Amino acid sequence: MQKNPNSPLNKLIKTIGPGLIFAGTSIGVSHLVQSTRAGAVYGFGLVFAVVAAMVIKFPFFEFGPRYTIATGEHLLHGYRRQGRWAFNLFLILSLCTMIPIQSAVTLVTTGLLVNVFQWPYEPVYLSAILLTVCVVILSAGKYPLLDRLMKCMIIFLGVSTVFAFGAALLKGSLAEPGFSRSFDWGQASDITFLVALMGWMPTTLEISVWHSFWCSERIRQTGHRPDLKHALMDFHIGYWGTLVMALMFLGLGALVMYGTGEEFSGKAVAFTGQVLDLYTRALGGWSWWVIATAAATTMFSTTICCLDAFPRVIREVMVMVRPSMSEQKERIYLSSMILISVCSVIVIGLFVTRMKLLIYFATTLAFLATPIFAFLNLKTMGLDNVPAEYRPSGFKIGLSWVCLALLTLFSLCFVYARFVMV
Secondary structure, X not given: OOXXXXXXXXXXXXXXXXXXXXXXXXXXXXXXXXXXXXHHHHOOOOHHHHHHHHHHHHHHHHHHHHHHHHHOOXXXXXXXXXXXXXXXXXXXXXXXXXXXXXXXXXXXXXXXXXXXHOOOOOHHHHHHHHHHHHHHHHHHHHHHHHHHHHHHHHHHHHHHHHHHHHHHHHXXXXXXXXXXXXXXXXXXXXXXXXXXXXXXXXXXXXXXXXXXXXXXXHHHHHOOXXXXXXXXXXXXXXXXXXXXXXXXXXXXXXXXXXXXXXXXXXXXXXXXXXXXXXXXXXXXXXXXXXXXXXXXXXXXXXXXXXXXHHHHHHHHHHHHHOHHHHHHHHHHHHHHHHHHHHHHHXXXXXXXXXXXXXXXXXXXXXXXXXXXXXXXXXXXXXXXXXXXXXXXXXXXXXXXXXXXXXXXXXXXXXXXXXXOOO
């Protein structure tokens, strides 16, 4: 029986992809490091922060695929339509976060791989090999290969994480009897951690621009421009899937590490080794490869997606500024990947023993930039080129303004805690 290419199922299959790449990008440092650390330090006390960050950022992430399906353009075009100020502001912010973010995710991935493969040399060399592998994969297979890789990795990651969380839940908490540690709103260090946790939960908001790139690539790859319903379904699967995974990683930290007296190292290799050892100690020796593989898959997916997205930003910006360079798009993409990789290796060499400092810097920078990206995305949906039937409802627009106000308030609270309370 011949398949109907216009059936709802086939249309959905052709649409699914960008949302899973979004999930693969998001489930990384924010989950393995920040969510696990939140559970280990505060138990289940910061579940509210994870959920709140996801809900407050939701409208602005959704505007990425919504705008692309509505107009056939990616969000960078929408920024430029607002004026040169918006386009240049995004470019400045993206250039400021590019190397810190790529370095942070690669450093955590490296730490895991050092433990998995018992790497005997300096970790920075493994970082260089890791990024080289990512460059080869992306330059050889481009978006179609990335799309297939993410689908496989997300399925494996989801199954292994659910399995590990279920085992920890059955075993119960390992906290010392009577131990109690709660979040203190009067402590600057607690607020700083809260900002770092929410800054990358589920990820930095500039990834809404990357998502719009991937939507455009998916349309070009399949020749199918989905309707808004299917495009948003793909987005919702990826977005809310990251929330479920974040809560599981937080739960693993709370069940396995909270109240055990274990102090986390600031060094990448030592920290990731502690994570693997503590899970193994709690769940049994059989779990080491499950946890190690899930964690390595988590971070590798984030590393390769970031290394794909940042060069896309550079490529699109250069082509939009100088259309005559459109014939050199592939060269720009490859050159940018190599440049970002080299810069990231240099930064990793400097911060390999100070992982926590690098992650806090990257996540805090992302958090403070979030209200700006949120405002740009909200303004984009009001542009004249967005058909009325694709625009968010009045209720969602109102909710978006409330969320924007909360994001701004959180940023001001962080500035107060960081520079006034200390």
